[in-house]
Amino acid sequence: MSGKDKPIDDARRNIDRLVNQHTEALYSYALMRVGKPDVAEDMVQDALLAALQSWQSFAGDSSERTWLIGILSHKILDFFRRNSRREDVDDETWRTEYFNKSRHWKDRMLSWKADPETLAEDVDFRRVLQDCLRELSRVMAQAFVMREIEGCSSEEVCKHLEISQTNLWVRLHRARLQLRRCLELNWFS
């Protein structure tokens, strides 16, 4: 029977199963990267829709979840590119935010006593990290997420977001300062 069905009918039968099985994992994957719940939900929906529309191309040689994450990851990168702010970011405000007049640190800087491997799996820490990432302005966050979570090279990030290397370095530097402070205040102290 199924051979006579239009592919779309075949896909349609899978909608509810796919949505029920994968939404949570896809959503938390997306939320960590895009920060905003409504955007993350849109990404998941787009990815599932795209998956259903290309249902025949799912070879079945990888797990369904892996296949879906692959599609989702493309959707997220597309979103970053579409929303990339190409203007230069101000390179000076961070100085007064993080350093005093004699150009020493304003922050206390604690020793972080934890094992990164274990911490990465801690649900409470993940929540704090997610909130801290969300605090980053979009200009910084996209570059930072691509570089640090996706593990893209500097060159790849610049090309994708159409920004210069100097611009990327400024964004990453500021993102790191801000994320460090946020994690220290909300988790390590």
Add this chain to the structure above:
Amino acid sequence: MRCDQASRLISHSQERQLNGAERCALSFHLLICRVCRKYKKQLKFMRKILSKLRDPQAYLETASSLIDERQSGEMRGRISKEIHEKLDST
């Protein structure tokens, strides 16, 4: 070299090869500045943690505990409704 410049070079060293003068000035600063040494360590720490989140597997177990059940039920409902509608209109 002051801490503001050092912090920038520490960050840059994760992106590019520092030139000789930069390397030299930074290592000297790190010798005398405990705070910047900590900063450097923490950046490494952050990089390690964040790279753990690359793997889709990292979202399997935590996913359900990060979203509450009601919220996720509602979301599933919205998503499946939207998808049905979009497929119908194509």
